[in-house]
Amino acid sequence: MSEECTHDCGSCSQDCAERQKTDFLEKPHPMSSIKKVIGVVSGKGGVGKSLVTSLLAVMMNRKGYHSAILDADLTGPSIPKAFGIKEKATGTEDALFPVTSKTGIDIMSLNLLLENDTDPVVWRGPIIAGTVKQFWTDVIWKDVDYMFVDMPPGTGDVPLTVFQSLPLDGIVVVTSPQELVSMIVAKAVNMAHMMDIPILGLVENMSYVQCPDCGKEIHVFGESHIDEIARREGLKVLGKLPIDPKIAAACDAGEIEDVKESFLEDAVAVLQTL
Numbered sequence: 001m002s003e004e005c006t007h008d009c010g011s012c013s014q015d016c017a018e019r020q021k022t023d024f025l026e027k028p029h030p031m032s033s034i035k036k037v038i039g040v041v042s043g044k045g046g047v048g049k050s051l052v053t054s055l056l057a058v059m060m061n062r063k064g065y066h067s068a069i070l071d072a073d074l075t076g077p078s079i080p081k082a083f084g085i086k087e088k089a090t091g092t093e094d095a096l097f098p099v100t101s102k103t104g105i106d107i108m109s110l111n112l113l114l115e116n117d118t119d120p121v122v123w124r125g126p127i128i129a130g131t132v133k134q135f136w137t138d139v140i141w142k143d144v145d146y147m148f149v150d151m152p153p154g155t156g157d158v159p160l161t162v163f164q165s166l167p168l169d170g171i172v173v174v175t176s177p178q179e180l181v182s183m184i185v186a187k188a189v190n191m192a193h194m195m196d197i198p199i200l201g202l203v204e205n206m207s208y209v210q211c212p213d214c215g216k217e218i219h220v221f222g223e224s225h226i227d228e229i230a231r232r233e234g235l236k237v238l239g240k241l242p243i244d245p246k247i248a249a250a251c252d253a254g255e256i257e258d259v260k261e262s263f264l265e266d267a268v269a270v271l272q273t274l
């Protein structure tokens with residue numbers, strides 16, 4: 001503690017031994033039961049974060065765990081479409097109920113509450129962040145083994161709220177080869193360290209294209225550096241997903257649960273150890 005200490009930790013950045021930890025964690029609905037909460041993050045939009053969130057939920061569900069998805073990407077909620085969910089979420093005066101997919105994955109997303117899927121969400125940051133918190137506090141999540149939180153891209157207001165309000169057991173960082181991977185990964189790593197949240201590992205999406213004739217892997221964005229970066233940061237690589245027209249078609253058709261390829265087996269193995 002410095003001699004000038006005012007005992008007001010809120011206005012001081014010193015990381016001294018006396019520092020009081022501020023706990024912003026929100027309590028889930030009293031009728032909820034959620035064992036593990038995993039955040040899926042990316043440095044920028046469009047790298048396939050929602051796809052990886054969906055595939056992780058599908059694969060864990062296939063292993064016999066009850067999966068759920070909290071879609072915190074409110075301005076680009078793509079989860080319901082990938083699962084082909086057309087119905088709307090219902091609720092009572094003091095609770096909301098998630099919609100269950102055809103294989104039993106519970107999902108809450110803003111698009112399940114909007115009258116039209118195409119309604120834009122022209123809300124300011126604090127309203128968006130408040131809504132995400134409500135998806136945690138006001139939704140009854142029953143007997144969930146693994147909840148996957150599809151985070152908005154970047155390190156802005158909403159990801160920060162999720163990091164502070166939800167008891168995350170770990171995060172998975174999704175990158176693509178054409179990102180400035182090293183810097184983006186370092187940012188995510190630093191943010192997670194600041195928040196004391198374990199990084200489970202990295203997933204590289206759009207890593208390569210597999211030639212349908214000879215099976216050769218073509219690295220359209222150049223050679224991947226993910227292994228080298230992971231080594232440098234002391235992280236695991238949890239999977240490399242190819243660019244696959246079948247995946248895009250499954251997302252568009254709402255049939256993500258029918259994707260059988262097991263690109264993320266290493267991620268599943270790590271999740272099972274939590």
Ligand SMILES: Nc1ncnc2c1ncn2[C@@H]1O[C@H](COP(=O)(O)OP(=O)(O)OP(=O)(O)O)[C@@H](O)[C@H]1O
Pocket residue numbers: 042044045046047048049050051052073076078152153205206241242243244245247248249251252
């Ligand atoms: N490996 C892949 N092969 C084929 N299509 C893919 C692949 N990864 C993602 N896509 C397609 O790219 C689009 C964007 O993916 P996705 O919504 O998962 O990205 P995102 O990072 O969550 O984006 P945002 O940050 O904007 O929400 C989707 O239509 C998806 O089907």
